[in-house]
Amino acid sequence: MGKMNVRTKMRNIEFIRIFFAISIVYFHLLHSFMIPFTEETAAYQELALQSRYAKYIVECFFIMSGYFLYRSVLADPGQKTLDFVMKKWIRLWPVLAVSTILSVVFLDVSLQEGFLNLFFLQSTGLTTAWTGLNWYISAFFFAEIFYFMMYKAMKNSAAMKFLICLIVYFGYTLNLVYTEGGFARKVIYGVFSLAMARAVAGVGLGYLLGNFYDALTEKWKTQYADRFKVNIVTILVTVTEIGSFSFLLLDFFAGKRAGKNQFVVVLLFSAFFFCMLTEKGLFSKMIGRLLICKLGKYAYSIYAMQEIAFYILEKTFWKNTEFLKIHVAASLMISMAFAAVTGAVVYHLIEKPASELGKKLL
Numbered sequence: 001m002g003k004m005n006v007r008t009k010m011r012n013i014e015f016i017r018i019f020f021a022i023s024i025v026y027f028h029l030l031h032s033f034m035i036p037f038t039e040e041t042a043a044y045q046e047l048a049l050q051s052r053y054a055k056y057i058v059e060c061f062f063i064m065s066g067y068f069l070y071r072s073v074l075a076d077p078g079q080k081t082l083d084f085v086m087k088k089w090i091r092l093w094p095v096l097a098v099s100t101i102l103s104v105v106f107l108d109v110s111l112q113e114g115f116l117n118l119f120f121l122q123s124t125g126l127t128t129a130w131t132g133l134n135w136y137i138s139a140f141f142f143a144e145i146f147y148f149m150m151y152k153a154m155k156n157s158a159a160m161k162f163l164i165c166l167i168v169y170f171g172y173t174l175n176l177v178y179t180e181g182g183f184a185r186k187v188i189y190g191v192f193s194l195a196m197a198r199a200v201a202g203v204g205l206g207y208l209l210g211n212f213y214d215a216l217t218e219k220w221k222t223q224y225a226d227r228f229k230v231n232i233v234t235i236l237v238t239v240t241e242i243g244s245f246s247f248l249l250l251d252f253f254a255g256k257r258a259g260k261n262q263f264v265v266v267l268l269f270s271a272f273f274f275c276m277l278t279e280k281g282l283f284s285k286m287i288g289r290l291l292i293c294k295l296g297k298y299a300y301s302i303y304a305m306q307e308i309a310f311y312i313l314e315k316t317f318w319k320n321t322e323f324l325k326i327h328v329a330a331s332l333m334i335s336m337a338f339a340a341v342t343g344a345v346v347y348h349l350i351e352k353p354a355s356e357l358g359k360k361l362l
Contacts, residue, residue: 011288012276013064014296020057021299023252025306025339026332027054028133033310034335037318043328054252056183056262058136059202060269062143066206067213067273069144073151083362084148088141090358094350095304096120096137102308103132123195125187133307135185139199147203161211164204171201172263181261202266209270213277238282241275244268245283295340301351302343309342310335 029035030048038044073079097118104114109132116127123135124142147164154160174197175183185195248268251258276284287293313335318324324331 009296010276010279011293011296012279012284014293015287015290016060016064016273016276017296017299018292018302020060021302021343022336022340023054024057024303025336027051027057028306028310029332029335031055033307033314034318034324034331037314037321038324039321041325041328047328047332050255051253052255053258053262053265056265057252059183059198059265060273061136062140062199062202063206063209063266063269063273065140065144066147066203066208067210067277068206069147069203070207070210073148073156077151077155081145081149081152085145086362087358088144090354090362092120092137092141092300093118094354095301095346096134098346098350099134099304099308102311106311107307123185123193125191125193125196134304135195136199137304139193139195140203142196143199143203146200147207156211161208164208168201168204168208171197171199171204172266175201176261176263181259181263183262205266205270209274213274234280234282237275237278237280237284241272241281241283244272244275248272295344298340298344298347301347302340305343305346306339309339312342313338 030044030051035044035048100114100117103109104111116122120138120141121127122132122138124138150160174192175194178184178188178194183198187193248265251265275281317334
């Protein structure tokens with residue numbers, strides 16, 4: 001199989017990335033970092049309760065990553081494993097290193113834990129420390145390498161897809177059964193990292209979605225293109241994407257109405273993301289025109305640097321407790337905006353230059 005063309009960045013997907021990245025910041029503000037400075041103000045307590053399931057946005061990021069992994073391996077099937085690992089290392093490590101070093105210097109992170117984090121070992125089960133916000137990066141790094149090596153060995157065969165189905169099933173089941181409907185990061189039974197189980201399940205599901213999307217697209221071209229009118233397809237896709245996205249928002253930000261079994265997030269986002277890939281729905285086209293889509297490139301740096309941004313806010317803005325108590329909406333908006341700006345600055349100073357240097361070296 002020769003190289004296939006890699007699609008340029010899809011603006012609607014970039015919208016999802018930046019929207020979810022800011023939503024994760026919002027969740028962490030209300031559930032860990034900002035709350036101690038609000039003197040248990042009722043408004044913050046209510047918002048925290050409503051957004052208690054927003055932490056499962058991480059599952060959506062895993063699924064998206066799996067889809068783009070599928071695209072990348074098909075684009076360059078002859079790529080060597082070492083080259084793939086180096087590309088991922090260059091893509092993720094510089095920002096992680098900056099965040100880790102600052103965490104060791106300014107936060108309560110031990111030098112030993114920081115050293116292990118630099119090798120993407122947090123949340124893998126190989127380190128006793130699984131707390132902290134950047135656990136996602138380590139799990140994502142090894143999950144991507146795992147599936148790339150599987151592809152090199154099995155070449156996207158039927159056996160590989162069947163094996164991925166099993167991994168996805170057991171990865172999600174392990175989390176859902178242990179947490180009674182949720183997802184966690186702990187190491188259980190002395191050997192199973194729930195964080196890694198989430199990563200391999202989500203990335204694997206995204207990889208399978210890529211396969212399914214290509215198969216369905218090919219079948220559509222050969223069998224169904226003349227049977228259905230374009231406007232009917234547009235209506236069906238639009239209704240599905242609006243419906244799935246609306247229920248996701250209810251789950252993430254109206255938690256009182258959400259059910260206990262959060263596997264629904266996986267199902268809803270898979271349907272929503274699949275619709276986004278078609279780019280046939282009116283909702284997809286609408287959000288693709290928004291200027292905020294240009295900020296999607298900052299999503300990784302915003303996620304990785306949010307804890308450092310929170311530390312700065314603790315020493316400055318959040319000391320004004322009275323302002324936080326009176327102006328709830330403004331305080332949250334300012335805090336989220338500061339985290340976003342911190343991520344954008346690190347993107348331009350660290351992530352982008354490192355990526356460009358890496359391309360030259362490789």
